Amino acid sequence: MKNNIGKLKDCYGCGVCTAVCPVKIINLKENAGGFYSPQISNEEKCINCELCLKVCAFNHKELSLQNAIPKSYAGYSKNDIIRQRCSSGGVGFEIARFLIEKGYKACGVRYDISNERAEHFIASSVEEYTPSIGSKYIQSFSQTAFSEISRKEKYFVSGTPCQIDSFRRYIRHLKIEDNFILLDFFCHGVPSMLLWRDYLHNVEKEIGKAGFVSWRNKTNGWHDSWNMNVDPVESNDIDWHNSYNINILEKKHFYQSRWKGGDLFYKFFLSNYCLNKCCYKSCKYKCFLSSADIRIGDLWGKTFKDENLGTNAVIVFTENGAKILEQLKQCNLSPIATNTCVEGQMKKCPSLPLIYRHLLKALGKDEPLQKTFNHIVKPYRLLTIPKRIMNLISYKLGIKLISH
Template structure:
């Protein structure tokens, strides 16, 4: 048997092996469960180099670096419009803007309405980087963008912790780490693409063809920012990414707005962990400060900043390069040193628990049932079993 990724029963779907393969026989495809996975259709062309396995983060028990000295901050952009339009404090955008201004290309994630997916892409200007603003709570397709990266040039690469772990192994293999800044984030987990496919199909029936979608909106405050916003080419207010300055001052009301606090079903499935990647339940080794990145960012939940509704980031710098980048953006950002216990409060410290109905949920996502039918039937009955214990626990907390 050839020594390649086909010997793995499961993986993160990071897509870095597509970039690593010297014979270019690996491609990234969507599985029947709605997750990306590498495949090799021409096994006879495999040269048995084993490189795809050496750079695969899933194939290693440990993270690619040991973070023994971490600088920890609460952080936010000093530009009000940046802070307003980003998911939390705007630090991810400010790091990307600094990188571009200093000769790097920035690799971020945007929503592609034509393909109805999140995808990595390469931006050479701040205007091009704008579509990366905001969280995308669906798997990102990495293969095309990663394959276009020239390892001899300078890049900021942003991704999930597992994507960045594999990418760290790739550039280390080629001795090109000095050309890269790696940025990851606190990751809750990655839901099946089947969830977004069904959600967006139902949304299309309401507003027409989707031209724009976002997963966070702070119009009602940072602590109530989980919202699906969308516009349609058939509507009167399509949202365009093309003009950076217009977007940063955009006050238009989107055609569609649905919030988690009002019972949005996408977030019902996502935060209930009903259709996450199996790796998110069993194989995630990237919680808290466990990271292969130079910098990790996220929302700074917790008691200290609970009254701040404008958005606050946590920013952790693990490497000398990461610490230097944060030092370089202090003119455009506020960085407040905080203990790790403060900056990581509210973040997941272990893998997401797996509901026993996960496989049934994914199976029904493949069916003709609506999200509401799956929620009111399968998920409601599942949660009904735990209702007495929850009531007792609530009474105990009250007492």
């Protein structure tokens, strides 16, 4: 029996194993639950090198970056347009821009309308990197971009904490770690692609084929930026080279706020009803646990509640990361306390909901998403009202009343 990634179940789906495989028999495929997972295309061609297991963060209890001493900052871009266009303060984009101008290539995530997915891509210029602006609250397909990484060039790579943890193992194996700056972010978890496609197709029944999607929009301010925007224009009508200088969302054909009536995607996602299984039981990257050089996020807590333009939490874990921030003149950065940095962030894995399997079976059939919510989620929410009330009281009082 060959010892390879095929023996793992419910892994992160980071895709790094597809890049390290010397015989290229590992592919990232969507499983029945709507999550990317590695599949062995030809078991007999496996040479039993076990490199896929060596670089796999899911296969290791410890992080690839050990003994890091984090330093925390509040930060935002000095460019008002970039700060407005980005989901938070724009620090992540400014780091990428700084490094691209220093000769690095940048590997980030954009949304691909034609394939209805988020995907990693490699950019050689600031203009090419522009589609990375904005949060994408779905799992990214990383196989193509990660496999195109050259050993001879320098890269800035951003991704989820689990992707970055595996990626550091990969470049360390290749002995090219010094050529990379790695960035991750506070991750809530990734929802099933079945949910995303049901949501998108429901919207398209109202507006026609989508041409542009945005998960966050700060038109009404940073704290009210949880808005889904779907624009029915052709993707080639969007001038990505100038899109961070203009507001391409002026004509919103679908606009739904998390707060006002409640957007269905956010109802599922933020309530953790259909995240990847590993997000419930195997995430080891909360708060200050990271294998990145730099971590970013939103400073959602009480300290910045009156700030409404967008401010990043920025955490530095390595000397290389610290050197980047020292040279980052495009941003305002101020040291903050570590507890301030994680205010409002998810501090531990959520519990697997009792409706999980039933819900995944109901998703992906292009039925009205509201129907799925009404028939499965609403009854479950009624059953959990007492626990949610106790959680709210516990949060307000700052004490632990019940176990999760």
